[in-house]
Amino acid sequence: MTPRERMNNAMHLKAVDRVPVMCQLSIGHYFLNSGLDPLEIWFTSEGFAEALIRMREKYSFDGILINLPGRDPNYSNFIERIEKNEDGSIVHWRNGNYTTVPKDDNPHYYQNDGSRYFPTFEEIKPEELFYIEPWDLTDITYPYTWGFEKEPRPFDNFFPDYHLDTIRIIKKRIGNEYSVHSEVFSPWSQFLELLNYENALMAIMDDPKKVKACLESLTLGAIDLGKRQAKEEVDAVLISSAFAGAGLISREHYQEFVLPYEKKIVEGIQREFEIPVYTHTCGSIGDRLDLMMDTGTNGIDTLDPPPLGTVELEEAKKILGEKVFIKGNIDPVNTLLNSDEQNITKDVEWRLNIGKPNGGFILSSACSIAPYTPPKNIELLKNLAEKYGTYNK
Amino acid sequence: MIEELLKELSTAVIDGNKDKSLEITNKLLELGLSAKEILDNGLLPGMDVVGVRFRDNIIFVPQVLISARAMKTSLAILEPLLSKSDLRGSGTIVIGTVKGDIHDIGKNIVAMMLRSSGFSVIDLGIDTKVEKFLEAIKNEQADIIGMSALLTTTMGYMKTVIERLKSEQINIKTMIGGAPISKAFADQINADGYAKNASDAVKLAKQLMGIALREE
Numbered sequence A: 001m002t003p004r005e006r007m008n009n010a011m012h013l014k015a016v017d018r019v020p021v022m023c024q025l026s027i028g029h030y031f032l033n034s035g036l037d038p039l040e041i042w043f044t045s046e047g048f049a050e051a052l053i054r055m056r057e058k059y060s061f062d063g064i065l066i067n068l069p070g071r072d073p074n075y076s077n078f079i080e081r082i083e084k085n086e087d088g089s090i091v092h093w094r095n096g097n098y099t100t101v102p103k104d105d106n107p108h109y110y111q112n113d114g115s116r117y118f119p120t121f122e123e124i125k126p127e128e129l130f131y132i133e134p135w136d137l138t139d140i141t142y143p144y145t146w147g148f149e150k151e152p153r154p155f156d157n158f159f160p161d162y163h164l165d166t167i168r169i170i171k172k173r174i175g176n177e178y179s180v181h182s183e184v185f186s187p188w189s190q191f192l193e194l195l196n197y198e199n200a201l202m203a204i205m206d207d208p209k210k211v212k213a214c215l216e217s218l219t220l221g222a223i224d225l226g227k228r229q230a231k232e233e234v235d236a237v238l239i240s241s242a243f244a245g246a247g248l249i250s251r252e253h254y255q256e257f258v259l260p261y262e263k264k265i266v267e268g269i270q271r272e273f274e275i276p277v278y279t280h281t282c283g284s285i286g287d288r289l290d291l292m293m294d295t296g297t298n299g300i301d302t303l304d305p306p307p308l309g310t311v312e313l314e315e316a317k318k319i320l321g322e323k324v325f326i327k328g329n330i331d332p333v334n335t336l337l338n339s340d341e342q343n344i345t346k347d348v349e350w351r352l353n354i355g356k357p358n359g360g361f362i363l364s365s366a367c368s369i370a371p372y373t374p375p376k377n378i379e380l381l382k383n384l385a386e387k388y389g390t391y392n393k
Numbered sequence B: 001m002i003e004e005l006l007k008e009l010s011t012a013v014i015d016g017n018k019d020k021s022l023e024i025t026n027k028l029l030e031l032g033l034s035a036k037e038i039l040d041n042g043l044l045p046g047m048d049v050v051g052v053r054f055r056d057n058i059i060f061v062p063q064v065l066i067s068a069r070a071m072k073t074s075l076a077i078l079e080p081l082l083s084k085s086d087l088r089g090s091g092t093i094v095i096g097t098v099k100g101d102i103h104d105i106g107k108n109i110v111a112m113m114l115r116s117s118g119f120s121v122i123d124l125g126i127d128t129k130v131e132k133f134l135e136a137i138k139n140e141q142a143d144i145i146g147m148s149a150l151l152t153t154t155m156g157y158m159k160t161v162i163e164r165l166k167s168e169q170i171n172i173k174t175m176i177g178g179a180p181i182s183k184a185f186a187d188q189i190n191a192d193g194y195a196k197n198a199s200d201a202v203k204l205a206k207q208l209m210g211i212a213l214r215e216e
Helices: A003-011 A027-033 A038-043 A045-059 A161-174 A187-195 A197-206 A208-231 A251-257 A259-270 A289-294 A313-320 A332-337 A341-355 A375-388 B002-015 B018-030 B035-055 B061-081 B084-088 B105-116 B130-140 B157-167 B183-188 B198-209
Strands: A063-065 A079-085 A088-093 A098-102 A108-110 A179-185 A236-240 A277-281 A299-302 A325-330 A361-365 B091-097 B119-123 B144-148 B173-177
Touching: A003 A063, A003 A179, A003 A361, A027 A038, A027 A045, A038 A045, A038 A088, A038 A098, A045 A063, A045 A161, A045 A375, A161 A179, A161 A208, A179 A187, A179 A208, A187 A197, A187 A208, A187 A259, A197 A208, A197 A251, A197 B061, A197 B105, A208 A236, A208 A251, A208 A259, A236 A259, A251 A259, A251 A289, A259 A277, A259 A289, A289 A299, A289 A313, A313 A325, A313 A341, A325 A332, A325 A341, A332 A341, A332 A375, A341 A361, A341 A375, A361 A375, B002 B018, B002 B035, B002 B061, B018 B035, B018 B061, B035 B061, B035 B084, B035 B105, B035 B198, B061 B105, B091 B105, B091 B130, B091 B198, B105 B119, B105 B144, B105 B198, B119 B130, B130 B144, B130 B157, B144 B157, B144 B198, B157 B173, B173 B198
Parallel strands: A063 A179, A179 A236, A236 A277, A277 A299, A299 A325, A325 A361, B091 B119, B091 B144, B144 B173
Antiparallel strands: A079 A088, A088 A098, A098 A108
């Protein structure tokens, strides 16, 4: 069984030879451990693809999640100068703005006065929204423009062709053997990124009707992007929905502002492509696993255990098992970052014993692997899956 | 009538109705009530209810945010009328997200809940360096420093700040919080306390100030 077959079978709740292993790594972890320059990883499709491939190989993962958009190949035309310092680099752009690129964390784009731009809720027109890419080179813009482009693109040709370049490179190089997953942002996440979190959260209390109109528009873009990724033959699409847990919103607000739109994304992609669409929501989601399943999702990623979140794997397995696949739920901080081989082994064995029966389980860190997680701790995972996660033939 | 209006003010804060909150605050001032009385008997009791409901998962962040906004709207007209000691309330807390970290929603909610519990809060924002913490602590004669971090890469900076406080012999209580933070980590870096959420942060701040906790 190839890693790709193993992952595909697990995602379709079919028989596998062993529990597959696939974690999402933080960008900082790629910066620190891939041997590539952070600038190359962040600013080029080729650099990020190379980092993803190297780290998959290092950790023997069965698949790769491509969680940055492809980059404009002409991005360097907009650079004025690059300044190096002890924390990393600062890229100064010709427009006067700059991007800080830490050596161990996600870069951020700032206006020349050091602020980040966010439009107000009042100035947003729902009909002008289509998709918000939080990791675009020039951060949030409104009306939305890509990178240093001056004009918004028409919705029927919204995504620049280079957006899919990283997927294309990875599919070409390792796509036959390994499972390749792409990512779209939940309309709820896009909305929070667009307005900044507090303003977005207050907007749902101030004018829920307008918020819903915005979410409807952002859903169309997410479906369009997901279908474009599916056309490139990714094996699954992940809906990144980090802000939908109980740490921020109630079950009722989840039902109102998250569920209907993520459901439309799943249906919209699967109307044309027979690939799994699954959901990544961080933190406290133990009280809403049933609602997450109502989106029609094929799998739930993360499932942060206490104390980071509220998901007990036994409970989750009872609710989700045999209906959707589970990808998780090793504590990335208290276990993988801060613990030792003995404790990691004990923790992973315990999770495999719960997750493995009847299949549909992918061993993974709950949220992303932290930048300074010792690589030897992650290398353990595949060995442990082979030791404790195999199925009898 | 005044009693009734104070109750209405609390309700306006609980409901997050900033227009109503402002209107009643102005009316109470016209009736001759002092800013301190309006704060203590109208706004703070409202935010107390919000705090309890938030702790008990009856309401969530959006509701807390609009309640805090309503209180802030009223406070904007009361603050110039309050004396320095009125503003100092239960104590002064300097709070910030540590250097390298730009996440602030958790820290902002903690700051709001602390203000609503009678603390004077000096919010230093995000990406806060140790020098900025030290300057604010000295200028404001702060009783507590609160530090927040969402990232595993930045949580280590809390230790840098605590060690610097020690080396400069600044006597101040330290409390920390954020998604990757735990009690064990707080003990490891010699923080005086760790709070899992905003409600716990208020409880902890009161404990650190030696304020008796009310049974709720």
